[in-house]
Amino acid sequence: MMKDILLTLKSHPEPTPRWAIESAVNIGRHLGAKVSGGMCIVGIPKVSNFLADRLVGANDAIAEENLKSRDNAQTLIDALQECAGADAGSDPMLIECGHIIDPRVLTEHARVFDLTIVPAYGHPETQSVVESLIFSSGRPVLLLPQEVGSQPFGSIVVAWDGSRGAARAVHDALPLLRSAAAVKVVSITGDKELPASASVDALLTHLANHGIKASAHAEEARREDAGSALVRFTHTSGGELLVMGAYGQSKLREFVLGGATRTILTSATVPVFLSH
Structure with a gap:
């Protein structure tokens, strides 16, 4: 809420x-x-x-x-x-x-x-x-990055890799996910090896327990980073909002963004819900 x-x-x-x-x-x-x-x-x-x-x-x-x-x-x-x-x-x-x-x-x-x-x-x-x-x-x-109407985010894409950031984003976005007509959970393949915890089925069960019916999808990164693949999938699947975890780490007193996060922050063309 x-x-x-x-x-x-x-x-x-x-x-x-x-x-x-x-x-x-x-x-x-x-x-x-x-x-x-x-x-x-x-x-x-x-x-x-x-x-x-x-x-x-x-x-x-x-x-x-x-x-x-x-x-x-x-x-x-x-x-x-x-x-x-x-x-x-x-x-x-x-x-x-x-x-x-x-x-x-x-x-x-x-x-x-x-x-x-x-x-x-x-x-x-x-x-x-x-x-x-x-x-x-x-x-x-x-x-x-763009205008939304009076009934926003009817179709939402959730980026899932089993990480802490992704879990935080799903939890924070529950109020939006509950009101969406369609929720698509997507895992990006070909960018990095996903851990066993990245099971989409387990996340679908979790969402179902919250009254959210979601579908599972896999999208291959085509010589691009995960951020670009996520934006492309969101567009092609009719998504109106992308939900994802944000990643970054401090190195030598300079904050370094994760690759997907950097892509999203610099070139997002769809609304993006980010949590860390």
């Missing part, structure tokens, strides 16, 4: 498009959950170089961009309230940021929501925000 959803909004350089707000509200109503907004307000600091300011008017340009960010923020707040109406959650969280979005504060807020939705519309900082939310919030994330 999901009761509260956090929708991440961006005010700069281009604001979150209205279709993303409308889609998030549709998802919230589908789940019986209220939708709250979380947004970084960009505040670019003034330049200290007098000559640069005098020659090109740097500080005037910076002030204009900061004003643009705040104006966009108010427009987004108004749009969320208009779309959600009585289904709006708590007051929007406005986080003062520097010249780039700092996802850490947003991630801390996400820990007290059942789900965080991140619209993907080409904003340059989407991947860093999604990574922080997935691996540090302790909550599932829905990456939303």
